[in-house]
Amino acid sequence: MIGIDLVYLPEFEKKLKNISLEKVFLPFELSQNKTFESLAGIFAAKEAFFKAIGKKEDWFSVWIEKNPSAGSGQGKPELYSTLIKSNQRAEVSISHAGDYAIAIVILFPKT
């Protein structure tokens, strides 16, 4: 299963600036990501995840970690969720260019 989401940064900045950020982001995500570009990427990843699982649940049930120590490369984002079945795993990729942030999430059967 696969999900994708594209975020237009000016819209994201304009609209989220008046919304309390804890509606979407966990406190630890806010402390790991200080710029709005990086938060926009996380937002896209969460949306993409909901598309991949085919339903919308609350924003706290999926989160992105950027652990320098987490195996594959420097600070590669990893997606975690309380909604992923134990026989599944999720991969995420986030990219930024100009005014856009984009994220793709794929769910694989665990091998």
Added chain:
Amino acid sequence: MKTLFDLFKSFKKQGSEEVFVYRTEIRRFSFTYGQIYDFSLKMAAFLEEKGIKKGDRVALWAGNSPWWAVCFFGIILKGAIVVPIDFISGKTRAQTIIKLSQAKLVIQSNYKLEKITPSASRRYPEGHSGLDSVIIEDLRFILENLKPLSTFPKLNPKDIVELVYTSGTTGDPKGVILTHKNIITNILQAKNHIVIKSRCTFLSLLPLSHMFEQTIGFLTPLYRGDKIVYLRTLKPSAIMDALKEENISVLGAVPRLLDLLKNIIERKMEAKKLTKVFRLLTNLSENKSVKFKKFVFYPIHKKFGKNFTMFISGGSALNINTAKFWKNIGFKVVEGYGLTECSPILTANTLEKQVLGSVGKAVKGVKIKIGNGEILAKGDNIFSGYWQNEKETAKAFDKNGWFRTGDTGTIDKEGNIYIRGRKKDVIITSEGINVYPSDIEEVLNYILGVKESCVVGLNKGKGEEVHAVLILKPGFKDAGAIIQAANQKLDPQSQITSFSLYPHLDFPKTATLKIQKYKVVEDLKKESKNKEFTPEDVLISLISNLTSKSYSDIKEESLLTTDLGFTSISRLELTNYIEQEFRVDLDDTIINQTTSIKDLREIIAKGEKSKSPNRLKFWTNTTYGIVIREILDKAFHFPFIRYFFDLKVDGIENFKNLKGPVVFISNHLSYLDQPAIMYAMPGKWRYSTATAMREEFFFEENLTLFQRVWKELSFAYATFAFNSFLLPQHSGFRKNLFFMGKLIDHNVNILIFPEGTRSREARLQDFMPGVGLMVKELEVPVVPIRIIGIENIYPRGAKFPKKGKCEVLFGKSIEFTTESPSEIIEISRRAVLNLR
């Protein structure tokens, strides 16, 4: 007490007394005077490290929290100058203030999307190397490793404490210079004017960047040794919860907040179809005693808690009808008057006597007189000038040194002061008559259907014209009739001659919710150019605003996502607006692909929060629940365990110095793990621990009726016999996180089996990621547990247990700080494995 340093020193003596409570949505954190004392000294040390010297400016752009207090006192201890910036302000305003004050450091927050980038550039005149920045939420980790500052610059009462930039109903920010003497004078004036005998609990909702909240809700309570409660999010439900659970005695409020609370009460009455009864009762009890009112309106008083004493109202003029509303239902609203320039209080009513419509008498040490209709004041609490702004400073005082408040008013024989309005707001009509917009707004706001009004003078060539701008309540359209009704109540000289409907949902406001009239006038000018606006319904105009679709395209059956093109971001914006506009909390999932406008209306009408049933119950952690468990354990569970188990317990000494609450993390081999672990724990811990269980174990989909009944029954038994609660695996996590936060706040430990399912072959499986998140956000230590041998007593798939040997091992507790959820999992998993 001469300086705020003296106030600060008093914190040490109060040591273990609770001073702040900080309610995030997840947890409730408590701080003592002693802790704030220590943190502030460390903050001063941090500022020293950053090269902040006496007289340097430090901008503080963050929401109310105990950490705001730590920053405030840290800056003062270093002799530097606090420049508070309203947290709701945007980046542009924050940057303007930083530039005007030449701040060297800005303290900002993770909870603001926009941040100011530190720079080393030479943007400032000589002597300024640039702007440094720190995030207020990071301070707790940064300060931990610092040594408290021990030498301080000498402070003089004439030294500057802060530069408070006026929020500006007119535009250009001016930095009000306030000294130790100004502020200390006002603290003492406040304390002696509104005398409260016992120790109080304040709920602080207004921004600390504003002097009203700083003096009334922060410095005076600290001087008195009171307790202050802060909320991270100011949602209506969070406010009501705090009132109920924290035994609040005083709430500092701007009139707009009192209006909002009034609306919540009236809406509740409407929903219960009690509006008429409520009106009748209010009229009936109008001249009765407070005791009588408290009896009649008990259900309302109950919501404010048993200690609630009063609202202190300031910031702008209180509408007389709002004041009457609260008085009639038995609440005290003590209104005062002041300005940032006066630190801020000039006059106030008292707890004993409130004169309706008056802002009370001058506080001791303040002299007030009326000159040319304008209120003039003198006193030690009044500032000496604006920061680097001689022109404005000169304008602020008359030739005899009286401070011009810019407000017009009168004084009665007893010395009570009545405010008429802002001098510069006065409309001078073509007949040369002075009309006070606030008088007209008061009449308008009381007419049925008006949500809010704003009266301005529009000059169309022949002197000013009284123009009313209206925002109507949902369902009301006929503005003409409203204006007519208002004019019937107004003097012939102050009739409204023209009106318009405001094309937005709310007027532009300052941090203390005053309408920024200059912006409204700007909008009116813009609006007159492209005229086509006639909002019929709040919801429709809201949706039209968010999607830029025209009204005719928005039908009752339109689906939000497919027909109206709501994106994920605008959907978020929509729920946010609905929450503010209709004062209901909404779940993230409430709007989905199949939601139509009609559905949305129903959701709002019901005030519905979410669709799924709530199975999280707290009562099993009360004494009542504990007694039931003790009885069941002694009569049934323990004999059972003793019969089947040859149990060995290891690591019990780890409980000796253990400080709860904690999260116990154990491997999972059998359904009997939980009872065995509970049996192995010391009694004190056993009965203050709740166990997380998989929701899907009890409530799978597609069960037969018999299976469902069986599962419901076993769930009910697990709830009260084992104090278990559910963790979802296929639905949202937020409400569970909040529930676990509540458990932890009540000193209830949580036992969790992070493998999710019982492991085959007794090998430790991967942990569910939610466990790491939960430990991270609950900010609690982990105690690892390992259970061995139980798989032989009651293995997976077995019908009946058989006798056997079993071991329960308890490890040492592990504390976490900046680790990420997955690191927490890794460390905890290793700790479980390493037991033995």
